[in-house]
Amino acid sequence: MGLQSHLRLNIEPTYFMSTEDNFSDQESQPERSDRRGFIKEASCFIGAVVGAVPMTAGIRVLIDPISRKNSESEKAEFIRLAELTELQDGEPMKFAIVEDKSDKWSRYTDVPVGAVYLLKQDEKVIAYNTVCPHLGCFVDYRKIEKDFFCPCHDSQFSLDGKLTKGVSPRPMDELTVEIRNGVEVWVKFERFKSNTKEKIVI
Amino acid sequence: MHRVKQLYDWLDNRTGVRDHIREVLFENVPGGSRWRYVWGSTLTFALMIQFITGIFLWMGYAPSGQTAWESVYYIDYHMTGGHFLRGLHHWTAQVMTVLLVLHLMQVVIDGAYKAPREVNFWFGVILLKLTLALSLTGYLLPWDQKGFWATKVATDIMGGTPIIGEQLKLLVLGGADYGHHTLTRFFALHAGILPVSVIALTVGHIYLFRRHGITPKKPLKGSDEFFWPEQVLKDAVACLAVLVTVLILHFSFDGAHLDAPADPSTNYPARPDWYFLFLFQFLKYFPGHWEVLGAIVLPGIVMTLIFLMPIIGKSEKGHNFNLKLLFGILVFAGVLTYVAVNQDRNSLTYLNSKRKAYREAELVKEMAQKGIPPGGALALLQGPKLFSQHCASCHSYDGHNGLRNVDEIKFVNFESTELKSPPSQYRVDDVLKQIALEAGITLKELREWNEKRGKTKIELDDQILVPIKRDFSAPDLKGFASREYLTELLHPKRFTSPKFFGNTAHAKKSKMKGFLEDEFDGIDDDEALRKEMNQIIKALSAEAKLPSQTKMDLNDKADIQTGHELFEEIGCVDCHALGDWNADEYSAPDLTGYGSREWLMGIIDNPAHERFYGSKNDRMPAFGKDEKLTRKQMEQIVDWLRGQ
Numbered sequence: 001m002g003l004q005s006h007l008r009l010n011i012e013p014t015y016f017m018s019t020e021d022n023f024s025d026q027e028s029q030p031e032r033s034d035r036r037g038f039i040k041e042a043s044c045f046i047g048a049v050v051g052a053v054p055m056t057a058g059i060r061v062l063i064d065p066i067s068r069k070n071s072e073s074e075k076a077e078f079i080r081l082a083e084l085t086e087l088q089d090g091e092p093m094k095f096a097i098v099e100d101k102s103d104k105w106s107r108y109t110d111v112p113v114g115a116v117y118l119l120k121q122d123e124k125v126i127a128y129n130t131v132c133p134h135l136g137c138f139v140d141y142r143k144i145e146k147d148f149f150c151p152c153h154d155s156q157f158s159l160d161g162k163l164t165k166g167v168s169p170r171p172m173d174e175l176t177v178e179i180r181n182g183v184e185v186w187v188k189f190e191r192f193k194s195n196t197k198e199k200i201v202i
Numbered sequence: 203m204h205r206v207k208q209l210y211d212w213l214d215n216r217t218g219v220r221d222h223i224r225e226v227l228f229e230n231v232p233g234g235s236r237w238r239y240v241w242g243s244t245l246t247f248a249l250m251i252q253f254i255t256g257i258f259l260w261m262g263y264a265p266s267g268q269t270a271w272e273s274v275y276y277i278d279y280h281m282t283g284g285h286f287l288r289g290l291h292h293w294t295a296q297v298m299t300v301l302l303v304l305h306l307m308q309v310v311i312d313g314a315y316k317a318p319r320e321v322n323f324w325f326g327v328i329l330l331k332l333t334l335a336l337s338l339t340g341y342l343l344p345w346d347q348k349g350f351w352a353t354k355v356a357t358d359i360m361g362g363t364p365i366i367g368e369q370l371k372l373l374v375l376g377g378a379d380y381g382h383h384t385l386t387r388f389f390a391l392h393a394g395i396l397p398v399s400v401i402a403l404t405v406g407h408i409y410l411f412r413r414h415g416i417t418p419k420k421p422l423k424g425s426d427e428f429f430w431p432e433q434v435l436k437d438a439v440a441c442l443a444v445l446v447t448v449l450i451l452h453f454s455f456d457g458a459h460l461d462a463p464a465d466p467s468t469n470y471p472a473r474p475d476w477y478f479l480f481l482f483q484f485l486k487y488f489p490g491h492w493e494v495l496g497a498i499v500l501p502g503i504v505m506t507l508i509f510l511m512p513i514i515g516k517s518e519k520g521h522n523f524n525l526k527l528l529f530g531i532l533v534f535a536g537v538l539t540y541v542a543v544n545q546d547r548n549s550l551t552y553l554n555s556k557r558k559a560y561r562e563a564e565l566v567k568e569m570a571q572k573g574i575p576p577g578g579a580l581a582l583l584q585g586p587k588l589f590s591q592h593c594a595s596c597h598s599y600d601g602h603n604g605l606r607n608v609d610e611i612k613f614v615n616f617e618s619t620e621l622k623s624p625p626s627q628y629r630v631d632d633v634l635k636q637i638a639l640e641a642g643i644t645l646k647e648l649r650e651w652n653e654k655r656g657k658t659k660i661e662l663d664d665q666i667l668v669p670i671k672r673d674f675s676a677p678d679l680k681g682f683a684s685r686e687y688l689t690e691l692l693h694p695k696r697f698t699s700p701k702f703f704g705n706t707a708h709a710k711k712s713k714m715k716g717f718l719e720d721e722f723d724g725i726d727d728d729e730a731l732r733k734e735m736n737q738i739i740k741a742l743s744a745e746a747k748l749p750s751q752t753k754m755d756l757n758d759k760a761d762i763q764t765g766h767e768l769f770e771e772i773g774c775v776d777c778h779a780l781g782d783w784n785a786d787e788y789s790a791p792d793l794t795g796y797g798s799r800e801w802l803m804g805i806i807d808n809p810a811h812e813r814f815y816g817s818k819n820d821r822m823p824a825f826g827k828d829e830k831l832t833r834k835q836m837e838q839i840v841d842w843l844r845g846q
């Protein structure tokens with residue numbers, strides 16, 4: 001201990017990296033400090049390298065969601081939802097979207113991934129995503145009021161999708177509809193970014 | 203540099219960090235730095251790697267019976283850098299075990315356990331045990347075959363502990379059976395309780411080490427030095443060497459192997475990881491209820507002796523005893539490990555099940571690429587497993603038994619060779635050549651194969667190891683009823699090739715073969731003929747409604763229609779029924795719905811039904827009718843064959 005406290009006195013005013021000590025009498029002064037400088041640098045360098053390897057290995061995996069190309073989200077396809085005869089004029093009906101879904105290693109077949117309101121108005125069919133454009137709640141259809149109503153922050157939409165009251169930044173999200181073979185209603189199911197003025201597909 | 207110094211001063215002013223760093227760096231090393239002092243630092247470094255890689259692995263791991271294997275598979279095969287991360291964690295664990303032994307050896311040889319360092323030695327011994335416990339628990343977490351079976355053996359041994367054994371086992375497994383809670387408990391141990399204990403003890407270990415200082419190896423080599431920088435450099439270089447070793451291991455073994463998902467219903471050659479192999483071998487010498495002696499009592503005595511080393515080592519004689527004890531244990535463990543490895547190397551059962559397991563693992567990982575059903579990856583293997591058990595004694599699947607097994611290693615005796623055509627003269631090389639030929643490998647491969655198993659010179663009355671190709675007598679079923687399948691099957695030259703009906707009773711005077719030769723001879727050069735055949739194939743294949751062909755079937759409606767008509771025109775319909783063409787007496791299988799789920803279920807249920815082969819059925823059992831398979835099992839086979 002004596003040795004150590006003596007040294008501590010010796011090096012007190014200096015920065016610890018530049019400690020000079022009184023060891024080793026054979027080597028000449030400049031040569032010795034050269035060697036010590038090299039040893040210090042080498043130690044720091046090797047230390048940094050061996051520490052960096054596991055750290056980078058881990059971080060590479062951590063940022064996998066950012067670095068990978070987005071292969072998980074597939075392009076939206078048209079889905080057959082109903083026949084024209086099932087729909088009532090002027091009365092929106094809800095249809096579940098059932099799709100195959102994958103989540104990391106898992107593949108699920110036929111899981112409900114969302115829902116759509118189909119509204120028939122004189123041979124024309126309009127489809128809305130049931131998700132509220134504001135912050136993503138499920139929008140209800142109110143039979144008596146004949147409107148869409150979001151229970152989260154009370155946005156109201158008329159049957160043509162326009163915002164009549166509330167905080168939503170845009171009208172209900174309309175989806176593309178195709179009538180095939182005269183009777184089949186096909187809808188392109190898409191999701192949109194919430195709380196933006198424009199409709200942005202995600 | 204100036205900025206750094208300012209920041210450092212600022213920090214020191216507020217925390218006094220300078221004093222601490224000084225204390226660490228200017229530790230006195232009596233006699234100067236030496237390589238023999240590096241082991242502790244390398245262990246700390248290895249531990250650090252494990253903590254870092256472990257935490258990142260944790261972010262992708264999901265402990266449960268249906269997600270453990272799957273999430274590990276996903277980390278290893280799908281996440282960027284996951285393969286490397288897992289390999290790093292795995293191989294560092296292996297290297298750490300070796301470092302532990304080296305550290306212990308150095309401590310005992312240098313007598314560093316002697317007073318006043320007894321407590322620190324005990325800390326170390328506990329750390330050793332904790333690290334082994336980390337290895338043991340970590341081995342199970344991927345929930346693959348090797349981890350599962352090794353753990354089963356280990357926990358069964360634990361269950362044999364007198365008095366508390368049964369309760370202990372229930373506690374560790376989280377119930378009577380291996381399942382979700384086994385994993386959650388092992389994971390909590392592996393990533394929670396054990397690492398926290400290791401940190402606590404390591405802090406204590408290093409604190410005590412600092413308190414007592416290094417035990418200098420006499421005679422001293424030179425004058426005293428500080429820890430910084432000479433010893434630090436040596437430590438750093440040693441850590442680098444450790445890292446390089448880990449990297450070499452990772453790259454030469456291509457990461458950490460992931461076996462097929464744990465399946466309690468299969469037989470698997472249970473072996474612990476290599477550092478426990480000597481214990482495993484040791485147990486073989488203790489039959490029945492003597493097992494407690496080998497598994498618990500004797501290792502317990504040895505552990506106690508190690509624990510008592512500081513006390514025994516007080517005298518010079520005691521110290522010598524300790525040295526002998528340690529080396530005795532190491533030699534003993536080494537010999538036992540060798541014996542264990544050697545026994546396995548020469549055991550056919552072990553070799554074959556190892557190969558089987560390896561191929562199964564490759565298969566399931568390939569199948570998992572298309573996504574794993576919510577029930578877990580084991581479900582993927584149900585079809586192939588059933589196929590290999592019940593169908594593959596006759597049918598092949600892409601040339602193998604459904605589980606990628608194409609051959610089996612056998613001992614071939616030179617005198618009573620199982621060769622189909624033994625050479626006339628028994629010269630070693632001739633026989634070997636013939637054996638290699640029949641096994642489908644080269645002579646060189648065959649020799650190397652046996653050399654690897656310690657057989658460098660082969661004598662005439664020897665037994666040698668040979669992979670014998672399996673024979674399949676019935677048609678290959680890969681892609682059954684698909685367009686490619688039919689294109690090959692209906693080729694006049696292929697119909698009675700060994701891949702299809704060549705080895706069946708249908709081959710001899712096959713009407714079908716004759717028909718194909720009459721109608722489609724020269725199909726390879728005749729464009730028009732080929733087109734006709736194509737249309738028939740499309741029509742026939744559409745009957746199967748294969749999920750992989752839904753789109754094609756929809757697009758080729760016209761061709762399918764023509765194919766249907768051709769089926770009648772050229773006279774297939776004289777023997778086979780198809781859809782509307784339906785008479786009472788057909789001599790060949792009804793092709794309505796050929797290859798569909800329903801059709802396949804039917805033929806597996808009873809191939810001798812008049813709808814299929816009737817009285818002409820060649821050896822195929824009625825799996826459903828005779829209750830060899832349940833309906834559920836039949837469905838699993840059929841769905842797998844159809845690629846569903």
Ligand code: FES
Binds near residue numbers: 135136150151153155
């Ligand atoms: S989420 Fe619908 S109004 Fe806010």
